[in-house]
Amino acid sequence: MKVPETQRDTALDTTVMAVTRLRLTDFRSYDSFRFDGDSRPVVLTGPNGAGKTNLLEAVSYLAPGRGLRGARLSDIDRRYGKGGWAVAATVQTQEGSVDIGTGRDAGNTRRTVRISNNPAQSQAALAEFVSVVWLTPQMDRLFTDGASARRRFLDRLVYGFDPSHASRVNAYDHAMRERLRLLKAGRRDSAWLSALENAMVEHGVAVAAARLSLCEHLSEISVAADGPFPRARIAAAGVLEDDLRKGPALAAEDRLRAVLAGNRGLDAESGRTTEGAHRSDLAVAHIGKDMPAELCSTGEQKALLIAIVLAHARLLARHNGVIPLLLLDEVAAHLDVERRHALFADILEQGAQAWLTGADATLFDELSPNDAAFYRVQDASMTPLLK
Ligand SMILES: Nc1ncnc2c1ncn2[C@@H]1O[C@H](COP(=O)(O)OP(=O)(O)OP(=O)(O)O)[C@@H](O)[C@H]1O
Ligand SMILES: [Mg+2]
Incomplete structure (x- = not known):
């Protein structure tokens, strides 16, 4: 060739x-x-x-x-x-x-x-x-299955740009699991919970910011591409990402910290963490067809x-x-x-x-x-x- x-x-x-x-x-x-x-x-x-x-x-x-x-x-x-x-x-x-x-x-x-x-x-x-x-x-x-596989895919793309992303994602997940374990066990040790939530905030906002930034750069390249592969609009989606798009990272951190503290009862009851970086998703759209990826044909996807x-x-x-x-x-x-x-x-x-x-x-x-x-x-x- x-x-x-x-x-x-x-x-x-x-x-x-x-x-x-x-x-x-x-x-x-x-x-x-x-x-x-x-x-x-x-x-x-x-x-x-x-x-x-x-x-x-x-x-x-x-x-x-x-x-x-x-x-x-x-x-x-x-x-x-x-x-x-x-x-x-x-x-x-x-x-x-x-x-x-x-x-x-x-x-x-x-x-x-x-x-x-x-x-x-x-x-x-x-x-x-x-x-x-x-x-x-x-x-x-x-694009049609659950968000977790898309998140893993996106995170792997981020690793290349930010090698510390992998350990941040791990640290976030670890803190989230520990917090949930305490909550489910009915342990309301506020200082311990706050320490874990702080770790979730620190790592979670950094993780979301890295996902957001990568998607913006990828989208830029993909939108400008020509050739037989479709141009794609690529975005990191989620509440944290929305916060980061709207204002400074510090504000996003403060809001997540407050939400986590406020959700302790809810999370203990439901056994899942309502909000955070583990809820982010990768949203892709086919520009030529103006169609979200999940509605595209198998070949198009x-x-x-x-x-x-x-x-x-x-x-x-x-x-x-x-x-x-x-x-x-x-x-x-x-x-x-x-x-x-x-x-x-x-x-x-x-x-x-x-x-x-x-x-x-x-x-x-x-x-x-x-x-x-x-x-x-x-x-x-x-x-x-x-x-
Ligand atoms: N733990 C294992 N120990 C031994 N063999 C295994 C193990 N796990 C998978 N295999 C076998 O390895 C073989 C090769 O699998 P592989 O998926 O690499 O095939 P492939 O060449 O990609 O085939 P295909 O064209 O169907 O995708 C399979 O027969 C599978 O059953
Ligand atoms: Mg194979």
Whole structure:
């Protein structure tokens, strides 16, 4: 596929985030797996059940969170394996090549992380090094399902800009759970509750502000985009966001603090936290059709998601000089030829290391052997595919 050299964003001072080495141990269908590559896109084709998505999932654990399937850590243990699993990778980052190890030891309920061979305090540290965004077939319902998946998607987009976002979201959730636990237990220790509410206010308003700012920037890029992917209006929605749009952050903090204190009885009774950063949502509209995303067709919704992911990569390159890893599971199969080629062209133009999967290798005919590294995946092993 020809991409004019002048169009390549990578000519600027940007780093292409890329996995150049990947080792898996007892990770789902893989007992032991090795991949060594460069920063080009990786195309994985092979039959159903071959292990394509498992590889993308393994890469997704290089970022904080529960991976692209949102799986329970113990479900990842290879069946009939020794128990526990491990992912080790070398990632090309802005800090140079960084070795990352993550996994679950048998008997351990937590995921441990090692960065350059040093244990990290929490997975949130991964956000300092790796930016990765994914699209999976399960996300086809992102706009119609509940807000929590949209929030997680949005938060992952924020990680790339603000690595402390992951730990702020965690700190907010932790304080919220603790407050609710106290309230449900009927403990009205006012000083303790106030301390937890203060933590919710401090982290919650920062989290909402980061979501708001990212959406504004993304929207700007997406609104100005041309090409076959729809232009999208992207906004962070919620009471906190409204407050932040209307006035200073301090006022939003004061209001949330008062609301939390006032809602103690209500929250104790209902067993849920009525207001806060956990209620935010991602609101997307298809500009060309003047239609909220949830009312668009399945294909249009997919195209909107791709437009957001591509806009995000551009934004990250522009602001932070990093082109994120893109994990695009079965995305090509759902696009018509024009959009499929436009997606490939955009990935090559940006220079991103995209991991693309599909059952059918002909979907990727447009890409030349120089454009990407091609592999056939079968029975949990991966062999180079000669084109
Ligand atoms: N914990 C596990 N231990 C062993 N095998 C597992 C585990 N979890 C999932 N698998 C198996 O891994 C295999 C490969 O799954 P994967 O989702 O990667 O396939 P795929 O190549 O993406 O297929 P498709 O084209 O259908 O999406 C499946 O047969 C699945 O049952
Ligand atoms: Mg799959």
